Amino acid sequence: xxxxxxxxxxxxxxKKGTIGRDLALKLxxxxxxxxxxVDEKGRVIGVVSEFDLLKATRTGKKLEQVTADEIMTKxxxxxxxxxxxxxxxDLMTKHNIIRVPVVRDNVLVGxxxxxxxxxxxxEPEFVTVCYx
Numbered sequence: 001x002x003x004x005x006x007x008x009x010x011x012x013x014x015k016k017g018t019i020g021r022d023l024a025l026k027l028x029x030x031x032x033x034x035x036x037x038v039d040e041k042g043r044v045i046g047v048v049s050e051f052d053l054l055k056a057t058r059t060g061k062k063l064e065q066v067t068a069d070e071i072m073t074k075x076x077x078x079x080x081x082x083x084x085x086x087x088x089x090d091l092m093t094k095h096n097i098i099r100v101p102v103v104r105d106n107v108l109v110g111x112x113x114x115x116x117x118x119x120x121x122x123e124p125e126f127v128t129v130c131y132x
Contacts, residue, residue, distance in 0.1 A: 003088060004081035006120045007102045007110030013038045014048060020063035020071065024053055036076065036101040036108055037068045043106045046072030047099075078103045081110070085117060092117075 013036045014023060026032060027050050034049035052071040057063065078101045079088055088100055092114060102110035 001085045001120060002081065003079050003083045003085075003102050003110070003112055006085070006116050007081070007112045008116065009110050011036065011101075011108060011111045013042075013044075013108055014068045015040075016045060016067065016069035016072075018068045020053055020056060020061075020066040020068075023048055023068060024063055027053070034099060035068075036111065037072045038108055042108055044076050044078055044101045044103055044108050045069075046074050047076040047101070048072040076101060078106075079112070080104065085120070088112060089117060 012026065012032065014026075016037055016039065018037075023035070026035065034047055036044050037046040037048055039045050046068065048068045048071060052073065053063065056066045056071045077091055077095055077097060079091065081102055081104055083102075091097070091100060099111055099113040101108055102112060
């Protein structure tokens with residue numbers, strides 16, 4: 001199985017000028033624990049996580065005063081659409097990361113989380129039956 005087979009194709013990404021408060025609000029929605037950060041051409045230039053926001057506040061910065069560009073991890077680990085699931089699992093375990101942006105020519109086209117990988121491996125043993 002390849003990245004393109006299980007990646008989420010609808011991805012929310014931050015712009016590098018997004019302020020910390022807006023990042024926190026998006027992350028607090030419960031749907032994300034981190035976001036890719038893209039430039040004006042959609043190229044992945046970083047990843048920002050809840051942990052990055054916490055580190056910024058710990059150094060005394062206010063969320064209204066920091067941007068994604070200032071606090072993001074600058075050298076994000078990305079994979080191509082043709083990366084195998086085994087390669088992705090190796091990257092996730094080696095670097096202790098939760099999600100990996102998927103790129104085509106360095107442009108963001110998807111995202112894969114650990115949950116996506118596990119979901120692709122599990123065959124549910126439930127059926128829904130509706131009797132009328």
